[in-house]
Amino acid sequence: MNYVVESYENYREEDRLTTNNARKIEFITTIRILNEILGENLKILDCAAGTGIYSFYLADRGYNVTATDITPRHIEIINNELKSKSYKMDTAVLDATDMSIFPDNSFDVVLNMGPFYHLTDENQREKCFSESLRVLKKGGLIFTAYIPRYFIFQYVALSDKKYIDSNLAEQLITTGILKHTDEKCFWTDTYYSTDKEMEKLYLDNNVKIIDHFAQDGLTPLFADKIDSWKDDEFKIWCDYHYSICREKSILGASNHVIIIGEKI
Template sequence: MDREIRQFYAQGFEDERLRGGGNGRLEFLRTQEVVRRFVGERSRVLDVGGATGVHAGWLAQDGHDVLVVDAMPSHVETAGALPGVSAVVGDARDLPVDGPFDVVLLFGPLYHLTAREDRLRAWREALRVVRPGGVVLGAVIGRFAALLDGLRKDFVLDTRYRDVVAHGLRTGHHLPPVDTPWFTTAYLHHPAEAAEEAREAGLDVVGTFALEGAAWLRSDADLDAAYADPELVDYLMWALRQVEQEESVLGASSHLLTAARRV
């Protein structure tokens, strides 16, 4: 993992974002919803790049046996302290475990492994350790997320940000200066790209799902107001489900989740 990526996650921003409000909570809720469709009862789950266990925790509470593999020892220590969760230090490209697992999550590695061959290695490692018929779920950041986030937060007023976005739109490589509040070094996928990688790695693709859709472009205050009303949350989740696989609007989502199986 690149040094600037380690420094970014060492600050704990990402954990706070998903556990807090605004569009981070929207991503969390939708990830939880989609993942639960693919995880059977009492499954053995490998969470690759699982960080501090933000998803491993609720999966363990759901009754699953969860192992987190993460490149950062501090993350492994935190995740391993969660009830029902084990954790080890490791690399998505060369997993320190053999399986078999019912489900493998790749939430993080696919956007922080900026070289395509490294991402293919991560997909192939997931294929290696998942059981026949098992599921691999890979999350990516959409190609247009940095542009849309910049419009939402006025980052585009900064010439440097516009340069970062322009380069990312051309190449997929999001390379911000280290002295900014923007998201760290990452690869941003076109909507169909993660599925193409999964197929090339030897998996059978089930589908790609938009997580936040266009709803993440609402203000954090609006989203937080919705979270306070369970009925509004239900309406929001319903609306996002209606277009979660509509190819013409997949690019509006900040995050996409590709589901694939080992045949």
């Protein structure tokens, strides 16, 4: 995970979901569904909070939020922003595969929005998921974000033709794994999943699936066009995406996907 941390220490995660409309749609879709699903007076763990975009959104609405992340820079940014807030938020630099600082059944909701797709080892992914479930109360909700395996090659190939490589395509499709040591690594250590794999993970761990949606769909493939639209045009697109985001055929054709389950 040192290579993942290094990657994020040198990347402005705080800009990722806010700098343009093509990026904002992931956040817009997700908070729309959060607003639909979450009840009141909940204790929420954002166990890979990044620089806190979801943590602050939820805390601003009165939820009791704990924000953790493996990247020290991210927690520093969150702590600095908290100085201007009227509420408190517990924060910690934390690896999501070991959340032993929290007792069992501590939270009503666990947002696992990032660590899963940076764990290339299956045992580590299972550990991350089991830790998320351990700290979650019975009847609580777990949100897990993943990056679809069959989307990623077309995205990177269209972004830079140097990635149009049959070996890279085969590697991503057959293993779902990208390592920082790979000749044509376009990011950092990453694992790309499928919708069937994620649903099996939930069901095998006695988690009832209650939602499964594409956060951004095909939007990243034509970001420049979306960013050229007027506000009313962009709103129409956001509403359209939301209306189809749960369609099975869309899940594998999205850059980011979230599956939500209830701990039974």
